[in-house]
Amino acid sequence: MAPKIHNRHDHSYKLMFSHKQMVRDLLTGFVNEAWVEQLDFSQMEQVSGTYITDELRDREDDMIWRIWWRDRWLYVYLLLEFQSREDDFMAVRIMSYLGLLYQDLIRQEAFTPSGKLPPVLPIVLYNGEKRWAAAQNIADLVEPVPGGLEDYRPNLRYLLLDEGAIVDAPGWSDEMRNIVAAVFRIEKHRDEQDVSEAMGHLAEWLSGPEQASLRRAIIVWFYRVFLPNRAPELEFPEVSDFTNLHEVHDMLAERIKKWPEQWEARGEARGEARGEVKGEAKFLKMQIASKYGECPDWAQNKLNAADAEQLEAWGKRIFRAETLEELLSD
Template sequence: MAEHDPSYKLLFSHRDLVADLIRGFVHEDWVEQLDFTTLQRVSEIGVSHDLREREDDMIWRLRWGERWVYVYLLLEFQSSVDRLMAVRLLTYVGLLYQDLAAAGEIPSGSPLPPVLPIVLYNGEKSWWAKTSLDDLIEPDLPEQLRRWQPQIRYLLLDEQRLADTDLAGQRNVAAALFRLENSRRPEDIERVLASLIDWLAAPEQDSLRRAFVVWLKRVLLPARVPGAELPNVNNLQEMRAMLAERVKTWTEEWKQQGISEGETKLLRRQLVRRFGSLPAWAEARLEQAGEAELEIWADRVLDGSTLEEVLKEPI
């Protein structure tokens, strides 16, 4: 996934996708009391021009009974996990409250509206960072001092670790997106597209259908079949037909790419076991390595005394 690809943000600028994200992945009783007909972007109420908006975040709000709930959706495309993500969210939520007050969205004397911070992560490695700020702060504190420490938690959705069997059982547009991202065969994509064509048939969903097509052409298919020439398709039906036509050719290409990715993952695990967490230069070298380099490094991994020795350029 390209970092901060605008087509991904375009998908999450649609109410249907955000609503299904909340319905399908926030498994808490209070969600049943949300009025999804009131879902709206914060930018639509004249706040985000002061909000220091990052290029990879979205802020929505919707009614919970008589109150507004703000959903801070952080779209995180990092290849490495951010250990201090909870600190970042503390800052972003604080800025949200400041700007809501400045925009007159919090009447004088009224309580602050609740915020649900969500981190949507689709990196290759499992997310290991703490999801609570409390877990990052020095643990051995006197109870009287600990009560003064800031607190925030965020809901993590680690897409690569979501079970496809669970996702497939949902009539949910967000789940369909995650199934597409976890797909490894052209027929897997074709199957999800068939569901999306059925679910997004209403005329008012045309914009979301087009957003899926843009994302498939810009992000998913180039990642699955690097260098392949993609025909000019304009809707999900054409995309599905194109996949069906090229399924035999692309299946073999995807299979070869999958073998290479598997070799890289295996070598990474071996290196981590021998030398501990890999520095950025080593990760970059692994990502850029060809099949010949991976084979040479795999031979060295058992005998090399240092990480530098194992990953030095082949002679």
């Protein structure tokens, strides 16, 4: 049986992010915090990502890098998420994975100069069509109890990078000289010109012989994942050299005039579908306000992130659900 698209996507992204330049551009381009400027990217290396839980489930698919920061290592835990919808309890998963990572660092005696554990940045990179609305801090998933017990509630936040939200955000620059930004632009393209221009930038930026491996990873992703997923009805010739991004760009330029009708039809269909979903969400919000009172932000976020199937299920449940929490439970 052929592998599913999301599995191929998962593996192809891991292949791309096994390259230092991708991780560097991800951090410098999308983590807007001052300490990133202090990272020494000349001292960075990928570390083992295999951690065995009590249930003997491993996490070998996650990406873990360490980068020199001041006088110590900073660990970057990169979790690539390609589910059709967000995981409401991702914060719990992140807490579990970081616990495993820290146990492994203790076994290695990988402490900072002061004898403490090194800092870890947990990143969830998500590229689903719907915007991510799940809690990004485990504290938001634990019921607060007054009287002192709330002091023991865990508090751990992960950094969410939602590709669609990034590309749609005000101030997003299509011309950012950043490999990850170009990949995001291709993934979340508005039209065929977006794809061609971004591929042209990649061909220009990744022209050195030392970048052949990354070029191959990008071309494999483009041919094996992006094109079958986004343009299954279009035929594309295989490139003769899977390290030649210029050849891919030339192929796109040659065939770009054949794309508009098909891409326009696909875009119109996606636009109509999004419009229908927004209308259903708006109607359900009115029902919520009528039965439960004003719709809070957390509920609005869930409505914004829901697809048509989920909205329909909630619409049927509203007649028997006594509380808003019961209604919007998955």
